[in-house]
Amino acid sequence: MGNLLLDPNFRWVLAGSLLLGASSGAIGAFCLLRKRSLMGDVLAHAALPGVGAAFLLTGSKEPLPLLAGAAVSGIAGTWCVDFITRHSRVKEETALGLVLSVFFGIGVVLLTWIQRRGFAGQSGLDSFLFGQSAAMVRQDVVTIAVVSAVLVAAVALLYKELKLLCFDPAFGAGLGLPMRFVDGVLTALIVLAVVIGLQAAGVVLTAALLVTPAVAARYWTRRLPVMLVLSGLFGAASGAAGTVASAVGPRLPTGPLIVLAATALFLVSLVAAPERGLLARGWRRWRLRRKAARPDLGSRGGQGGAR
Numbered sequence: 280m281g282n283l284l285l286d287p288n289f290r291w292v293l294a295g296s297l298l299l300g301a302s303s304g305a306i307g308a309f310c311l312l313r314k315r316s317l318m319g320d321v322l323a324h325a326a327l328p329g330v331g332a333a334f335l336l337t338g339s340k341e342p343l344p345l346l347a348g349a350a351v352s353g354i355a356g357t358w359c360v361d362f363i364t365r366h367s368r369v370k371e372e373t374a375l376g377l378v379l380s381v382f383f384g385i386g387v388v389l390l391t392w393i394q395r396r397g398f399a400g401q402s403g404l405d406s407f408l409f410g411q412s413a414a415m416v417r418q419d420v421v422t423i424a425v426v427s428a429v430l431v432a433a434v435a436l437l438y439k440e441l442k443l444l445c446f447d448p449a450f451g452a453g454l455g456l457p458m459r460f461v462d463g464v465l466t467a468l469i470v471l472a473v474v475i476g477l478q479a480a481g482v483v484l485t486a487a488l489l490v491t492p493a494v495a496a497r498y499w500t501r502r503l504p505v506m507l508v509l510s511g512l513f514g515a516a517s518g519a520a521g522t523v524a525s526a527v528g529p530r531l532p533t534g535p536l537i538v539l540a541a542t543a544l545f546l547v548s549l550v551a552a553p554e555r556g557l558l559a560r561g562w563r564r565w566r567l568r569r570k571a572a573r574p575d576l577g578s579r580g581g582q583g584g585a586r
Contacts, residue, residue: 288416289526295420296518296537299476300488302427304514305434306472307489308496308507309465312445317372318357318466320486321379322473325356327386327482331393342419346474353470356382383482419478426475433468434507441465442503480534491541492517498552517541 310319329352330345337344356378363374434441440461443451448458469489476485496509521537528536550557 289522291417291420292526292533293519293522295423296522296533297515298420298423298427298518300492300514300516300518300537300541301511302430302514303472303476303488304492304496304510304512305507306430306468307491307493307514308503308510309434309441309445310469310489311493311497312503313465315465315469316486316490317375318360319469319473319489321356321360321375321382322353322470323477323482323485324379324383324386326350326353326474326477328352328382328389329355330477331386331389334393342422342478346422346477349474349477350470352382352386353473354467357466357470386482423475426471430468430471433464437461437464480537484534484538487538487541488514488517491538491545495541495545495548498548498555501554513541513544517544 307319310316326349329348329350331348332352333344333348334340336348359378360371360374363369363377364371369377440451440456440458443454443456444458444461444465448462451461452458472489473485476488480488492513493506493510495513496506499509500506517537517540520540521533521535524536524540525531525533548556553559
C-alpha cells in the first residue's frame with residue numbers, strides 16, 4: 280500500500296473516486312427520498328448521445344467538452360420525460376423507461392458509427408459505457424473537485440428547501456417557496472452528479488453511485504442530516520475501497536469494483552443496522568413472541584384475589 284501512495288496516478292484516481300463517491304452520496308440521499316432513484320439511471324444513459332455529439336463537434340476527448348455534451352443530453356432526457364408525462368396518459372415510470380432505452384440506443388449507435396468511421400482520436404471513447412477510472416489524470420480530478428464542491432455547497436444552501444421538497448412540497452408551496460423551481464434545481468444537481476461519474480463508472484453503473492450509498496445510510500438513521508453525512512461517507516468509502524482493490528488486485532476495472540464496494544456496505548447495513556437491520560428486527564420479533572408466549576402470572580394472581 281505504501282508503494283501505491285507513491286504512485287501519482289494512483290493518488291489522482293483515489294482522490295477522484297473519493298470526491299465522486301462523497302458528492303454522489305450526498306445528492307443521492309435527496310434523490311432517494313424524492314423517489315427519483317430511476318431518474319439517475321435515466322440521466323446516465325441519456326448522457327451517452329451527448330458524449331458522442333460533443334466529440335463530433337470538437338474532435339477532442341478533453342473532459343470538459345464531453346461532460347458538457349453529456350449534461351446537455353441528460354437535461355434533454357429529463358425534458359422528454361416531463362413532456363411525455365404532461366402531454367399524454369403515459370405514467371412517469373413508463374416514460375422513464377422509454378427515454379432511457381431510446382437515448383441509450385442512440386448513444387450506442389452513435390459511438391459505434393464514430394469508431395467504424397475511424398475518426399482521429401476516437402480510441403477509448405467507448406470507455407464511457409463502463410467507465411475508466413484508471414485513466415483519470417490531474418485535470419479530471421480538478422474537474423471532479425470543482426463540481427463536487429458545487430454540489431455540496433448547493434445542498435448546504437438549499438437544505439431546507441430540498442427537505443420540504445422531499446417530505447412536504449405542498450407545505451413549501453403554501454409558504455410561498457417556488458417548489459417547482461427547487462425540483463428543477465434538484466434535477467440539475469442529479470445531472471451534475473451523473474456527469475462527473477461517467478468517466479469513473481460509466482453510463483451503466485453511475486446510477487449505483489447515487490442510489491446505493493443513500494439506501495445503505497437510510498438503514499442507520501431516521502434523521503436527514505445524519506443520513507446525508509453517512510451517505511457521503513459511504514460513497515467516499517466505496518470509492519476508496521474500489522480504487523485500492525483495483526490497484527492491488529488482478530487489474531480489475533475500478534468502476535465496477537466501486538459499485539461492488541457500495542453494494543457490500545449496503546448488505547452490511549441491511550443485516551447489521553442497529554434499528555432497521557434484519558438482525559435487529561429478528562431479535563425484536565423473537566422477544567415479542569417470547570413475551571407473548573409467557574403466562575401473565577401477575578394478571579392471574581390479581582383475578583384470583585378478586586374472586
